[in-house]
Ligand code: NA
């Protein structure tokens with residue numbers, strides 16, 4: 033009928049706002065989440081959808097982009113869940129140390145379990161809908177003195193990005209600082225801070241490899257990015273376009289996993305070339321650190337609201353189940369242990 | 371609507387309102403909101419204005435702004451700054467233009483550490499100008515030296531602009547820092563030579579102390595006691611940054627606390643002085659932040675209407691010789707830098723320009739330095755430039771014409787620097803190369 | 808009637824001028840606290856957790872809260888290449904244009920800013936800078952700052968209109984009469 037035909041001819045220009053600069057390599061996970069996603073959607077909708085793209089948070093800050101998206105000032109935002117935790121605290125799940133066992137498992141938790149469903153619910157309550165979760169290598173401690181055991185944390189100044197980790201760090205005797213990303217390079221160079229927990233890909237993108245002397249492995253968790261769309265924009269799109277976008281987004285999510293693993297290898301190669309030292313841990317020390325982090329950070333997260341409490345409960349159950357079904361997952365951390 | 375027409379409305383209305391004499395902040399902010407309502411999705415653009423204003427005003431590097439302004443106000447009203455200039459005068463007053471040269475050095479050092487142009491210009495304008503005027507220096511030279519020195523923080527590391535460029539281009543921030551050192555020093559030397567030569571030819575611009583009236587060695591050394599307290603404050607600021615005790619932002623608080631302590635030691639913290647300090651701090655902070663709120667809104671509208679992209683695309687699509695493209699891009703930064711913050715110009719155009727320049731096989735560290743010099747110039751060029759407006763706020767007694775007149779010689783010196791670095795890239799690339807070995 | 812208008816104009820101006828003391832004290836206080844934080848971190852490895860929040864929040868207060876004062880004192884910079892040659896009435900006309908553009912900004916800050924204050928209150932948004940401070944408290948300065956400068960703009964507009972009509976000041980905020 034006519035209405036359907038009209039809808040088919042209607043074109044949509046969506047504003048795609050990214051917290052990140054344009055991608056450098058075609059294999060990197062961010063490339064799948066932004067450039068390739070846009071390219072494929074434009075192609076698959078025969079140009080009915082086109083994108084107006086703004087990189088590097090040109091229009092608003094990373095925190096405020098949640099509101100801009102929810103109110104439809106922009107249509108799509110590529111960002112990290114951790115930037116939105118002031119407004120959507122459930123996103124701090126992605127910053128819990130040792131919350132999962134690699135890219136496959138991250139995807140499983142976010143897409144196939146109640147953990148992800150609860151986070152999606154939180155996002156939708158705020159007026160945004162996640163399209164792609166993309167892992168990008170991994171997050172861990174980068175420091176100017178080695179961290180091989182819990183005692184090494186004593187007397188360190190740790191730059192943190194989350195309130196949840198304050199008492200965790202303090203309980204091990206380290207002080208906390210909150211330098212913004214732009215000041216971290218200088219901070220490590222001059223010794224204002226001694227360590228930070230941050231995505232390892234920033235060794236490359238922010239050149240932290242020049243000022244970081246030690247990488248602590250085991251790593252804390254995969255660095256998680258997210259592409260989300262405004263609910264109001266989503267509702268305006270015809271169903272066939274919604275289907276194309278959703279399908280493409282999930283396809284990119286899978287393709288990004290491989291890129292994420294490759295990114296870790298490339299980053300570790302880069303670190304090795306530049307003389308950054310890898311610091312492994314003994315199994316006992318790792319267990320102790322994991323336990324303290326659960327007692328402090330996980331508990332802080334769980335106590336934020338009913339939903340985060342449920343997320344942690346489910347996460348504990350789901351992690352056990354994953355190991356039962358994938359016995360090799362139990363060895364995930366072994367690659368990093370002494 | 372045709373993008374060319376939007377561009378004309380956007381730039382034309384700003385030109386019109388500003389030359390009419392409308393306040394800079396309100397012209398930029400008001401135009402941005404109205405243009406947003408028309409060209410950016412109606413009312414939802416208002417969210418863009420408010421979210422962007424809040425984000426900009428509370429971004430962590432700007433927390434330094436009121437702190438350094440406060441520090442400068444304390445130094446000024448407790449006569450600590452004046453004492454410091456008296457020392458420089460007694461020692462170097464025998465040379466024509468000696469104080470101007472001294473101010474260039476002080477500006478370059480302070481600005482390089484602070485790294486945010488608006489902060490350095492406001493603080494130095496408050497501290498240096500009265501002391502130079504009192505000793506018979508020409509106001510035009512004084513203003514020029516201060517504004518020019520204030521922008522050098524972009525070029526001399528540490529530099530936030532370089533960190534932004536590094537993350538956009540994928541180049542090493544450390545290598546950029548190293549690359550900026552020699553060009554930054556060269557810029558300061560050019561300023562000093564200019565001041566000395568100018569005052570040599572026209573002694574009335576920066577008079578020396580007549581031979582019979584020069585200070586004795588005893589007087590010179592005796593004056594040094596006046597420099598102790600201000601030197602302690604300066605050492606606290608620079609030393610705490612250099613030794614990693616504080617970030618450049620936090621060092622503003624260190625300096626302010628130190629200045630309060632020094633003023634207290636001198637028994638200068640009476641009610642009258644405190645009132646003057648508060649009034650000066652409030653006046654400059656209020657004025658500068660509102661200019662920044664207007665400017666960031668305007669930059670956002672240039673981005674969101676696609677005008678920035680459109681202009682940049684005209685250059686990259688010409689297919690000219692690589693050197694012509696390089697020069698066009700630099701000209702683009704210089705011209706657009708007259709209207710909006712050049713770092714915003716970089717963010718808008720980086721996805722277009724940087725791959726083109728890389729494909730044309732230019733060294734991107736070297737280009738980063740050229741870009742930083744363009745940022746310095748963009749802050750200074752009339753009719754619109756953040757440094758000019760801040761100087762006007764500091765020197766409320768002057769009209770903008772005198773400020774325009776004062777800045778031109780220094781713009782030409784920076785253009786000269788730009789040409790020197792284009793012709794002799796080694797000045798920028800020598801230190802990064804040494805660092806790599 | 809006229810006296811009521813003048814008294815209101817004077818009241819608004821006094822509030823904005825009082826902001827100098829409020830914010831001056833705040834800046835002095837923040838300087839000392841941040842200095843203390845630096846010392847605690849460097850010498851005792853025990854920085855405070857609230858320093859970052861405190862400094863960005865107070866910068867927001869300083870930025871938005873002083874616009875009205877700067878307007879009361881006529882400190883907002885303009886390009887005066889032609890302006891300085893205008894007659895008094897012409898200056899008032901141009902200044903009215905500026906106030907119209909200011910009202911666009913002020914109304915937006917009051918209206919949208921208040922909307923965010925309410926929104927953050929309802930969703931319980933919390934700052935992540937270490938202070939555990941509700942975001943709505945931090946955002947309050949946006950509508951308040953908009954109101955402070957907007958009201959001062961009103962004072963200035965009334966005076967401008969008075970100048971255009973009669974050639975005389977009704978209430979000159981800079982001089983306080
Ligand atoms: Na600098």
Ligand code: NA
Nearest residue numbers: 708748754755
């Ligand atoms: Na300019």
